Amino acid sequence: MTEQVQLASADEALAETYKKHASWRDYLTLTKPNVVLLLLLTALVGMCLASPTWVSWQIMVPGLVGIGFMSGSAAAVNHLVDRHIDARMARTLRRPLPSGALSPRRVLTFAAVLGALGFAVLAIWVNMLTAWLTLASLVGYAIVYTMYLKRATPQNIVIGGLAGAAPPLLGWTAVTNEIHPFAILLVMIVFTWTPPHFWALAVHRAKDYAKADIPMLPVTHGIEFTKTCILLYTILLGVVCLLPYIIGMSGVIYLVGSTVLSIWFLVYAWKLKFSPGKLTAFNMFKFSIWQLFGLFILLLVDHYLVTPAL
Numbered sequence: 001m002t003e004q005v006q007l008a009s010a011d012e013a014l015a016e017t018y019k020k021h022a023s024w025r026d027y028l029t030l031t032k033p034n035v036v037l038l039l040l041l042t043a044l045v046g047m048c049l050a051s052p053t054w055v056s057w058q059i060m061v062p063g064l065v066g067i068g069f070m071s072g073s074a075a076a077v078n079h080l081v082d083r084h085i086d087a088r089m090a091r092t093l094r095r096p097l098p099s100g101a102l103s104p105r106r107v108l109t110f111a112a113v114l115g116a117l118g119f120a121v122l123a124i125w126v127n128m129l130t131a132w133l134t135l136a137s138l139v140g141y142a143i144v145y146t147m148y149l150k151r152a153t154p155q156n157i158v159i160g161g162l163a164g165a166a167p168p169l170l171g172w173t174a175v176t177n178e179i180h181p182f183a184i185l186l187v188m189i190v191f192t193w194t195p196p197h198f199w200a201l202a203v204h205r206a207k208d209y210a211k212a213d214i215p216m217l218p219v220t221h222g223i224e225f226t227k228t229c230i231l232l233y234t235i236l237l238g239v240v241c242l243l244p245y246i247i248g249m250s251g252v253i254y255l256v257g258s259t260v261l262s263i264w265f266l267v268y269a270w271k272l273k274f275s276p277g278k279l280t281a282f283n284m285f286k287f288s289i290w291q292l293f294g295l296f297i298l299l300l301v302d303h304y305l306v307t308p309a310l
Contacts, residue, residue, distance in 0.1 A: 027110060030076040031076060032072070038293060040071075040167070042190060043064060044171060049172065050180070050182075062125035063175075065121050066122035069114050070114070074138040076111035077108075077142035129173050129177055130170055130173045140160070140163030158194075162191055164194060165190035189244075196237065200230060203227065203281040230272060231270065234265055235266065238263075238266060242258070
């Protein structure tokens, strides 16, 4: 009860600073555009791999718009729920809610409208399977992960990572209206990539998470244990990244490129564990973004240049 009173008082204090006319940049920030763009790339690759030819724009455009809108909606809910945590962390202190640029009511309205528009676009112009799966992903990230798992267990990012791994499947179902094992494999790649990606940032920002009382793995089990987990997950990711070639989903371009990226990522994980510098964890986090980007670009290029039509 005391905590609820404190949170209400914090909201009242911020209410004095809310702008009458927020900038469009504040609303854009709510959607986490850099994250959404990476998710849309994985969705686009899912679409392309589901088709032997280039995907029709009648499916591609509404599919990406709908998935993008609902991903942005989930991100906005994340901002809303985490506003008091964000106010205690240096990395997130200047976000629209803790900075007083937007009120919780405006953010909730924005998230609801954006999510509803995204669902409608997918339901009307794509298919209901994709619409419902995207909604399930939104609920998984915005509700299950943000409101419960993030505060309940140090395995939050492992369990909650499934929602963030869904876009390749959503792209695939947008084209085929069915769930295919190849689409599940794409989900597995993103799912396995998520823990070493996020834990690297958590190691770099461990003091911030401890200050905000969030049970991230470095806070609950220590930084060295987390580094070991990062190394093991990086090895597992390397194995998972070989599967598209092994099962005939991709060809030699993907095999060579993904192997180079996996080894490079493993070098970062090894250095982080055994000879870290001040910025090793953060540099690994930044590289992981480019790794996922590179993996899916390789899948896309390989699909149209090497791999026979499915």
